[in-house]
Amino acid sequence: MGEIHLRPRQIIIIVVIFVVIILFITNTRQNCEFPKYYRSSARKDDLPTIFAITPTYYRPVQKAELTRLSHVVMLVPNVHWIIVEDADHTSSLVTNLLQRAGLVERSTQLSAKTPTQFKLQGKDPNWSKPRGVEQRNAALRWIRENTSKDDRGVVYFMDDDNAYSVELFEEMNKIQAERVGVWPVGLVGGLMVEKPILNNENIVTGFNAAWRPERPFPLDMAGFAISLDLLHKRPEAVFSFEVERGYQESEILRHVTVLKELQPLANLCKEVLVWHTRTEKPKLTEEEKLRKAGKSSFDGIEV
Template identity: 50%
Template sequence: AAVGGGEGGEALPTIFVVTPTYARPVQKAELVRLSQTLLHVPSLHWLVVEDSAAPTPLVGGLLASSGLSYTHLYAPTPPGKRNRALRWLRETRRPGESGVVYFADDDNTYSLRLFQEMRSTRGVSVWPVGLVGGLRFERPLVEGGRVVGFHTAWKPERPFPLDMAGFAVGLPLLLAHPGARFDPEAERGYLESSLLGGLVTPAQLEPKADNCTQVLVWHTRTEKPKLRQEEQLQREGRGSDPHIEV
């Protein structure tokens, strides 16, 4: 694993942001956008896990020039990527060490306030996610400061009907449960529940974002670029210079 990056903010619990990524035309653009959001967050360590058999120069170069504290990992398959990050945390962090773990996909949109909200996570904290599950937003329902249900329409029977962007885990809790992980065989929509079920019950969730009434993260999607002209030029041997990174 390659490690590098900035210093500072040591008085705050570190937020470990886990970002799985895979090769596609918009990969670098997505990672640049996310990295420049994360630059505004103090005491943060970015764990970028590539879906590949080895680290790529594109991602490695981006991380090296990002100005962030980071670790560059790689693993095949999406659940494998997040579990690879969990393994790194268990191998490198001390039991009881303060910190927060957040799974931030590279195509979502994040308010800086979200990171302020999650910083005080003790167990598992939760908040709404915008533009997800076929709804304007999904969110935990809160009464008396406790989560009592979920506003969701897609597979509401899930034990934890949460999007990956809708929760964070306290590092001490994660380290205290060495068997907690994402189940690679989980049914679609149950990946989050496969991890959270090994850590907490729904009643133990910690609502953030004004009792889960503020949307601070959005499940945005970048349009897939249309590269038909590029493909035509490549067939003619006149494609764009492959040595220029996009």
């Protein structure tokens, strides 16, 4: 093969192209860095363990909901995820999901069936029984039995139908000993945002809740987290089958704190980092027709 002779002009063009490529690669790496809040959360050392409790039950969207939630948990290394199923036994669906997400070592799978004799007082047919009471209490028992008052931790009730920013867990890391952290929640209670109200000294004096504002703590389950030592100090702090709809948050918080002791987070409650989005019930009319014919669209497939 003959020798290749490059003219000076060709050499200059090659050098310029090479420099442009190097600059492009360098700039791309800079632009693709993880967000600041993620880089901070990724440092697990010296962070409290966040025990995130998720009650769940079998329904068509269960796996989709938990899959979305698992992607958040993956990004926050100091979260220990406690999934409690409303069933007699844990399911292979949840087990498989945790295995595929690589979260087996950072999770606990429990089951606690809601007793059928408990009925919520009220006229709303969609609230025939308290939701999540037995499951959340089972998780609280597990936490109290497997941790001590000297462990650094935070307990958060992370329902599977909400949308969470990774930044929210960064805020939970700031919760002080024997305190309850609070923050705004988007799209809840008939409002764009339901939030704590602070005075000039940044002390929580109330909430802007529109639905049942007379509640002792009129906030959503997604809007607070409790320091682990408080739950050890107050073993009577649990949820109850006897309270009205919307009073579960107040039921547990009344045992562990008072309004003025709440710790405002999320930029002094000026940022929304969690949304009460819920999931639309899927329309499965065709599936129902198949079922009546003794068939299904998902034979052998976990959906």
